[in-house]
Amino acid sequence: MRSSLFFTSCLFFVAHAFAAEGEKPVSSRITGAKVFLAGAQVSRSASTTVPVGSSLLVFTGLSQEVDPQSIQVTGKGGYTILSVNHRINYLTESPKKKEIEDMQARVKKLEKDWAYEKAMQDVWVNEEQLLGKNSSIGGQQNGLTAAQLTAVNDYVRERLKVTKTNWLAQQEKLTAIGEEADKLRQQLGQLQAQAPRPTSEIVVEIQSEAEVSATFTLGYFVRSAGWSPAYDLRAKGTGQPIELLMKAQVLNNTGEDWTKVDLALSSGNPTQGGVMPQLQAWVLEQPIMLQTISGRRTKGSFDADMRSAPPTTMDMGSVAERLEEVNATTEVNNTVVYRTTTVEFAIDAPFSVPADGVAHMVGVKTHNVPATYKHYCTPKLDKDAFLYARTTGWEDLNMLPGQANVFFEGTYVGQSFLDLSRPQDTLDISLGRDKGVVVERARRKGTDDKAIVGGKRTVTRGWDLTVRNTKATSIELEVRDQYPLSPRSEVEVKLEDAGGASVNEQTGALVWKLSIEPKGTKKLGFSYSVKHPKDEPVVVE
Numbered sequence: 003m004r005s006s007l008f009f010t011s012c013l014f015f016v017a018h019a020f021a022a023e024g025e026k027p028v029s030s031r032i033t034g035a036k037v038f039l040a041g042a043q044v045s046r047s048a049s050t051t052v053p054v055g056s057s058l059l060v061f062t063g064l065s066q067e068v069d070p071q072s073i074q075v076t077g078k079g080g081y082t083i084l085s086v087n088h089r090i091n092y093l094t095e096s097p098k099k100k101e102i103e104d105m106q107a108r109v110k111k112l113e114k115d116w117a118y119e120k121a122m123q124d125v126w127v128n129e130e131q132l133l134g135k136n137s138s139i140g141g142q143q144n145g146l147t148a149a150q151l152t153a154v155n156d157y158v159r160e161r162l163k164v165t166k167t168n169w170l171a172q173q174e175k176l177t178a179i180g181e182e183a184d185k186l187r188q189q190l191g192q193l194q195a196q197a198p199r200p201t202s203e204i205v206v207e208i209q210s211e212a213e214v215s216a217t218f219t220l221g222y223f224v225r226s227a228g229w230s231p232a233y234d235l236r237a238k239g240t241g242q243p244i245e246l247l248m249k250a251q252v253l254n255n256t257g258e259d260w261t262k263v264d265l266a267l268s269s270g271n272p273t274q275g276g277v278m279p280q281l282q283a284w285v286l287e288q289p290i291m292l293q294t295i296s297g298r299r300t301k302g303s304f305d306a307d308m309r310s311a312p313p314t315t316m317d318m319g320s321v322a323e324r325l326e327e328v329n330a331t332t333e334v335n336n337t338v339v340y341r342t343t344t345v346e347f348a349i350d351a352p353f354s355v356p357a358d359g360v361a362h363m364v365g366v367k368t369h370n371v372p373a374t375y376k377h378y379c380t381p382k383l384d385k386d387a388f389l390y391a392r393t394t395g396w397e398d399l400n401m402l403p404g405q406a407n408v409f410f411e412g413t414y415v416g417q418s419f420l421d422l423s424r425p426q427d428t429l430d431i432s433l434g435r436d437k438g439v440v441v442e443r444a445r446r447k448g449t450d451d452k453a454i455v456g457g458k459r460t461v462t463r464g465w466d467l468t469v470r471n472t473k474a475t476s477i478e479l480e481v482r483d484q485y486p487l488s489p490r491s492e493v494e495v496k497l498e499d500a501g502g503a504s505v506n507e508q509t510g511a512l513v514w515k516l517s518i519e520p521k522g523t524k525k526l527g528f529s530y531s532v533k534h535p536k537d538e539p540v541v542v543e
Contacts, residue, residue, distance in 0.1 A: 025058045025205070026050070030220060034264035035227075035355070036346070037252055039271040042227035043072075044258070046220040052081045052210045061204040065224050065256045066090060068202045072223035075206055079216035084207040092200045105190050112183040116176060123172035130165045133158050199257050226255040229267050231404035232363070233420060235431055237391055239411055240375040240475070244391055244431070247368045248401060250347070251361040262352035267366065269402060270344040345400045369399055375433075377479040379441050381467060387439035387479065391431045396422070410434060438473040441481070445543075446527060459536040462498065463543050464529030471518040481514040485530040486542065493540060494533040501528040 030048035048061060070088040077083065204220060234247040250267050254260055347366050355362050373391040389410070403422045408415040408431065415434040422429075446464030471477050483503075487510045488495045497505065503512035503526070516524050534540045 025060045027062050028059050028218075029063065030061050030218070032258060032260055032263050034266070035254075035260050036266045036268055037227055037229045038268050038273075039230070040228045040273045041223055041225050041271075042254075042256070043221060043223055044256075044260075045264075047217065048220070049215070049217045052079065052208050052214050052216045054210060054213050056084075057208050057210070059206045059208055059218075061206070061218070061220060062091070062094065062201065064202045064204060064222070065258045066200050066202050067224045067226055067256055068204075069223040069225070072221075073204060074221040075204065075218060077216055077218040079210075080212065080214045081208050081210035081216055084209050086207075087205045088202060089205060090200055090202050094201055102190065105186055109183055109186050109190065112179050112186070116179045116183065119172050119175045119179065123169055123176065126165045126169045126172065130162060130169075133161055133165070201257075223272065224256045224258075225273070226253075226257075228253050230361075231402040233401075233404055233406035234409065235406050235418075236409045237373070237375075237411070237433060240389075242373075243370045244373045244393060245368065246371050246396075246399070248366045248399075250364045250366050252355050252364055253359070253361045254355045254357045255359040257357050259357050260353075260355040262354055265349040265353040265355070265364070267347040267349070267364075268344050269346070269400075367399075371396060371399075373431075375478075377436060377439055377477050378482075379439070379469075379479065380482045381441045381443035382483055385441050385443065386435045386437070387441055389433040389436045391433060393429045393431065396429050406431075408433060436473075438471070439477060439479065440470040440472060442468045443483075446529060458533050460531055460533045461540075461542050462529060462531045464499070465527060467526040469516065469518060469524045469526065471520060471522050474520050476517065476519050476522075479516045479518055481516065481526060483512045483528065484510045485512065485528065486510060486532065492535055492538070496531045496533075498529045498531055499527070501526050503528060 028048050028050045030046040032044060033047045034045035036043040036045075044065070046061070046064075050059065052059075068088060073086055073088055075083060075086050204222075206218075208216075229250045229252045232249045232251055234245075234249065236245040236247075238245075252265075252267070349364065349366075353364065371393045372395065373393045375389060375391050377387045377389055379385075379387040401420065401422055404420055406418045406420050408418050410433040415432075418432060420429070444466050446466050465483070467481065467483070469479060469481065471479075485497050486495055500512060501514075503514045505512060512528055514526055518524055532540060532542045
C-alpha cells in the first residue's frame with residue numbers, strides 16, 4: 003500500500019515538473035497607462051519566438067493586483083491564442099528597490115553602533131559602582147594614615163570625574179545615533195510601498211503551424227492607482243484674464259513602476275460599476291408606529307434613522323489620502339480626447355510615475371479665462387471687503403471639481419474649491435481681502451424709540467454704512483446686510499427704510515450694488531421697526 007502511494011506521488015511530481023518545463027517565461031515592458039479617477043488600465047508589450055505546435059507562454063513579473071476579469075491579450079504573427087489564464091506567483095517577488103536596501107543597511111549599522119555605545123556606557127557605570135564600594139571599604143579599615151586616606155579620596159575623585167565625563171560623552175553619541183536612526187525609519191516607512199511583494203503571471207496557450215516571431219500586447223486593470231484634479235488660479239491684476247492651470251495628482255501603488263510610458267488621464271471610474279438602475283413599483287403603505295420595548299425596537303417597526311442614513315459606497319479612502327501628498331510637479335503638453343461617456347487627457351510626452359504610493363503632480367492644461375473683478379462686503383459679519391473674480395465659459399474647459407491654489411498679483415492668497423458639479427453659468431473665485439476698501443457700520447442715532455401702545459412695545463433700529471474707496475481705480479462693490487424676520491404672528495417686523503437696497507422679503511437680505519470712483523465715498527443706511535408684546539423681550543439687533 004505504501005509503495006503504491008509513493009509511486010503515485012512520484013508520478014505527480016514528475017508530471018508537475020514536466021508541465022513547468024513546458025512553460026516559456028516571457029518578459030514584457032509597460033508601454034502605457036490610462037489612469038482613471040480610481041484605478042488604471044495598464045498596457046504591456048512583448049516579443050518572443052513561438053515554437054511549432056502547442057506551447058504555454060508565461061508573461062511574468064506583473065502586478066499582484068491584476069484584475070483577472072480585465073485581462074486582454076492580442077498579438078501579431080501566424081499563431082492562434084487558445085486560452086488566457088491568470089495566477090499569483092508567491093515564490094517570485096518584485097525586485098527590491100536599491101534605495102530601500104541601502105536604507106535598511108544604514109539602519110542596521112546604526113542599531114549596531116547604538117548597542118556598542120550603550121555597552122561602553124555600562125562599563126563606565128560599573129566602574130563608578132566599583133569605586134563607590136572600594137572607597138567605603140577603605141574608609142572603614144583601621145590603620146590608615148590621614149595622608150593615605152587623602153590619597154585614596156583623591157584617586158576616587160579623579161576616577162569619578164573620568165567615568166562621569168565618559169558617560170556623558172557616550173550619552174551624546176547614543177542620542178545622535180537614535181535621532182538619525184529614527185529619521186531613517188520614518189523615511190523607510192514611506193517607502194514600504196516599494197517593498198517586495200508577490201507578482202502575478204498571465205499564462206497564454208498558443209497553437210502554431212510553424213516557428214514564428216510574434217509580438218504581444220497585454221492589457222489589464224489594477225485598483226491601487228488613480229488621479230485627482232487640482233488647479234492653480236493666477237490673476238496678475240484687475241482687468242486681466244485669469245490664468246488657470248489644471249493639474250493632476252497621479253498615484254501609483256500597484257507595485258509596477260511606470261517608466262517613460264504613454265500616460266493618459268480619464269474622467270471615468272470603472273470601480274463605480276455600469277449597471278443601469280431600474281425603478282420598482284412604489285406601493286404606498288400605512289406607516290407603522292415606532293414602539294420601544296426595553297430599549298429595543300419591535301420587529302417590523304419603521305426605523306427612521308436607517309432611512310436617513312446615507313448609502314454605503316466602496317472605500318477608496320487609501321487612494322484619496324495618499325493623493326493629498328505631492329512629490330513632484332511637471333507640466334507637459336497634452337491632447338484632449340472625447341469619448342462617448344468620458345473625457346481623456348493624453349499626455350503628449352513620455353512620463354514616469356514610480357510605484358511609491360506618493361501622488362505626483364502633472365501639469366495638464368493652461369487656459370486664459372476672461373474675468374470681471376468685483377468687491378463684496380458684509381459689514382455686519384466682517385468689515386473688510388473681499389475681491390473676487392467672476393468667470394464665464396469655464397464649462398467648455400472639461401474641468402472636474404477639485405482644490406485650487408489662488409494667486410493674486412504674484413502673491414499666494416489661499417486655497418479654494420472649484421465646485422463644478424452644479425449647473426451654473428458663472429464661477430466666482432475669491433481673491434482675498436482688499437484693505438484699500440474701507441467699510442464702517444454704526445447704529446443710527448435717534449432711532450432707538452421704544453413706544454408702548456396698549457400691550458405692545460415698538461422698537462425702531464437704524465444702521466448707517468459708509469464705504470470709502472482709497473484705491474486709485476474705480477471699483478464695483480456689492481454690500482449685503484439684513485433686517486430681522488418675525489418668528490411668529492405676535493411679533494411684527496416692518497422695514498421702514500431700505501435705503502435704496504434690493505430687498506428679499508423671504509430672507510430679509512438687503513443688497514446694494516455700487517460703483518465707487520477712485521478716492522470716492524458712498525453712504526448707505528436702512529431702518530426697521532419691531533412690535534412685540536411688552537412682557538416678552540425680543541432681541542432686535
